[in-house]
Amino acid sequence: MDRKVFMIAAGVLLATPAFAQTAPAPAATAAAGVATGATVYDAQGDVVGTIASTDGTNAVVDTGTVKAALAVSSFGTGPKGPTLGLTKAQLEAAAQQQSGGSAEFKAKLVPGAAVYGSGGTELGTIKEADAQFVTLTTSSGEARLPITAFGPGPKGVTIGLTAEQLQAAISSAAPKK
Known part of the structure; x- marks a missing residue:
């Protein structure tokens, strides 16, 4: 293979x-x-x-x-x-x-679509998507991720992060005051 x-x-x-x-x-x-x-x-x-x-x-x-x-x-x-x-x-x-991300799946990356984490928990919703990136709105802020980070899952659009991992990534990317 x-x-x-x-x-x-x-x-x-x-x-x-x-x-x-x-x-x-x-x-x-x-x-x-x-x-x-x-x-x-x-x-x-x-x-x-x-x-x-x-x-x-x-x-x-x-x-x-x-x-x-x-x-x-x-x-x-x-x-x-x-x-x-x-x-x-x-x-x-x-x-x-x-x-090989399918066109059918990419058509689901639309504003308002729910996004789930690897544990099946809803992480947020899609704010916007283009050919390369998807902006995800969460309760902790926004995350801009490559479109290839998203895939189909049992509940819908999924990324391979838990809620905790995504929150930590958003927090560490926030500008320091």
Whole structure:
């Protein structure tokens, strides 16, 4: 099977690696143990994949089907080792969405559409969308994310962040007073 490499930061697929360097990291602790060869687990302790490589800033997770580059700050530390807020299936589905986002799905990215997080919680609504970015309005403020960060989910439009991760990212991006 042909493997593809995708960029993810804070659990969100990114359109370009340059965005990953400017995207605010959530308030998660960068995981110790994010090293080549380490097994990566989801929040329930199930295997997501292994770390194929890392440069200290990003780590490539190989699920056996896809390879996805994630910011090291996207990892947490669990009892078994590095963890992600995504299951293997969610990571693979997000990677597939990244590779071919359907016109049918993109038609759902309209102002007022509800957006759900990886835990199924409603995170906010779409304020506006263009060919590259979607502005999400939440109770914590606004977040401008690449269109490739959004995918179909069981309840509708979904991003790979929990409410807490999104709030932390918005808070860290807010101008300091």
